[in-house]
Amino acid sequence: MNIGKILKYFILTVVAIIFIMPIYVIIVTSLKPLDEVSLEQMWALPTSINFTSYVEAFKNLAPNFMNSIYLVIPATLLSALLGAMNGYVLSKWQFKGVNTIFTIILFGMFIPYQSILIPLIQFLRTIELYDTIPGLILVHVVYGLPITTLMFRNFYASIPDTMIEAAKIDGANFLGIFRHIIVPLSITGFVVVAIWQFTNIWNEFLFAVTITTSENQPIMVALQNLSGSQIVQWNVQMAGALMAALPTLLVYIFLGKYFVRGLLAGSVKG
């Protein structure tokens, strides 16, 4: 091994250690009793393993964790389904003005959500979905449309048009082609889009904090509220952070390939 190669490994390893270090600190802090949690002992291993902070975090966050589950599953499935329908039309049933419609939809992906927040809350109050999980589901489905449409449109662009033409000649109609050709071919597309939506909705904060109060709050808001108390119990905070991060980390660990594909597909022209 030459010096250049050793240097490359050295740099990568140092940066990698810096990247993992926060995880080390989260884990050791979460396993300490409160009296061992001090700024001076931040890097030290706990003298004995202590799970009280996990019990405390679980007690505080379990209901919100469930709220997030009730939110993220239907919202992910619905937005993926609508995205598939839109992507199918926009890639395989072109008609005049279709690109303009696509751009109009796509723009919704980039707006800061602050610019729709005030009317959104008024609207949700009017239809009596304010401070409800179904209200949040609706919001995530609607504002997920641009990205899911984009991802499916790009995915379906890779299905050859000749297949569609052949099916048409065989007498298959719009719905038949969707059901029998497009859907079976889009399993990977669904996995990529679903992972993307799952991660984004699970991690979302602005809608969650403005649309729900107390008992309907998803986990990210509850995690943030943990630090709102008088004395910050850092060990409980770190246990809570791990709990809140666990579902998306598991997705990353077990479905990393699709996670990265979503990441790249989500960047318009990656």
Added chain:
Amino acid sequence: MASDIHVRRKRKFSKDQWTAIAFLLPSFLLILLFVYGFIGWTGYVSLSNWNTLVPDFSFAGLENYVYLFHDFRFQSDLRNTLFFTVLFIGLVIIFGMGLAILIDQKLKGESIYRNIFLFPMALSFIVTGVVWQWLLNPSTGFNQFLGAFGIHPKWYTDTNILAGFEWGSIEFGLPVAIIAVVIAAVWQMTGFSLAMYLAGLRGIPDELREAARMDGASEFQIYRKVILPMLMPITVSIVIIMAHISLKIFDLIYAMTGSGANFVTDVPAMYMFEATFRGHYYANGAAIAIIMLLLVAIFIVPYLWNSRKGDS
């Protein structure tokens, strides 16, 4: 003649095409209402006097905007956004590209490194904020390390402005406290640019490097003259996506520092949230939101316009 074309075009809409339109219609209408309708309504609120709990839609003209641009807090917000954006994008690009080039060198354990640099992408800004707030607590962790070099930053309370100068009532320069937020944001988002650059590097055919080597180019020259220019479109995409994230950043700052002393870590999204939901200054909140939208549009509209042209 004209009517003939008209009839023919009409007939072209087959039953299948009507079904296609029916498929698209619900989403399209939802977007029209939730995006364009709501933006219009926010614009309307921003021109009103609704700065109390009770709605008041009487016309105020540009009063709310004029107020903001004379407001110390909003001036700080714009300064902070500018410096945060420049530093954040610069570092994400440098680290992402550097790591991607290193990983691309056919090293062993490549996937382990890649997975380590990418995992923060799976976390939310809230988790990142909570964790880094603890890590950057004054007198610990990083700061002990920095202390060895005689640097003792007070991340959250430091109101110092680095390399600052004053222009009217606005103090320009980089607030020390915002560097803490930049560190956390770079930790989280570097994986994204790394993934983009790595995909780009993998797309460059080996023959191109071979040809350059045959011409006697050094490895450094190959990167500078051949590879980097080919990565330009990716860099543009990263700048646009990161600028868009940075101009509306909210969760990370909310979880980490809040507005900070003297608003040194305040950003428009933070101000919008507090004005609207804590203070019930709806018209002011709406005006901040519209300014945020315009800032994002400066980056996004040319980009969308370009990619649309490229499609048709």
